[in-house]
Amino acid sequence: MDEYNSLNHTKWECKYHVVFIPKCRRKVLYGELRRHLGPLFRTLTEQKDSRVEEGHLMPDHVHMMLSIPPKHAVSQVVGYIKGKSAIHIARTFLERKRNFVGQHFWARGYFVSTVGRDEAVIRAYIRNQEAEDRRVEQLRLL
Numbered sequence: 001m002d003e004y005n006s007l008n009h010t011k012w013e014c015k016y017h018v019v020f021i022p023k024c025r026r027k028v029l030y031g032e033l034r035r036h037l038g039p040l041f042r043t044l045t046e047q048k049d050s051r052v053e054e055g056h057l058m059p060d061h062v063h064m065m066l067s068i069p070p071k072h073a074v075s076q077v078v079g080y081i082k083g084k085s086a087i088h089i090a091r092t093f094l095e096r097k098r099n100f101v102g103q104h105f106w107a108r109g110y111f112v113s114t115v116g117r118d119e120a121v122i123r124a125y126i127r128n129q130e131a132e133d134r135r136v137e138q139l140r141l142l
């Protein structure tokens with residue numbers, strides 16, 4: 001039982017594979033923005049008592065494995081991450097300092113799947129996604 005987390009009256013292990021994209025699947029997650037988003041996502045998830053177990057930023061989407069306690073809804077945590085990160089991106093990189101609510105960076109919706117006992121497989125998938133995409137792209141060129 002040591003691998004489980006605890007709340008006052010609950011032992012839990014709730015991990016989710018989450019994927020979301022920028023508006024119109026623009027390839028904007030490069031360079032400075034890419035280096036900045038990892039720590040930002042970790043900080044935002046900690047504010048919701050959650051944790052990023054694994055994550056990878058692709059040029060046109062975000063993969064994360066999140067550990068979210070049962071007292072929070074997955075939609076609440078993902079909505080919070082997307083909303084607050086959009087505001088931060090707009091203020092930091094798009095130089096919109098005042099009265100910006102960030103509604104134009106991330107697309108609506110997201111993909112979520114429970115991890116269950118396939119945690120090692122999903123971790124490997126998240127880590128190797130970029131290399132696999134390049135390999136498939138090379139095969140298409142032939």
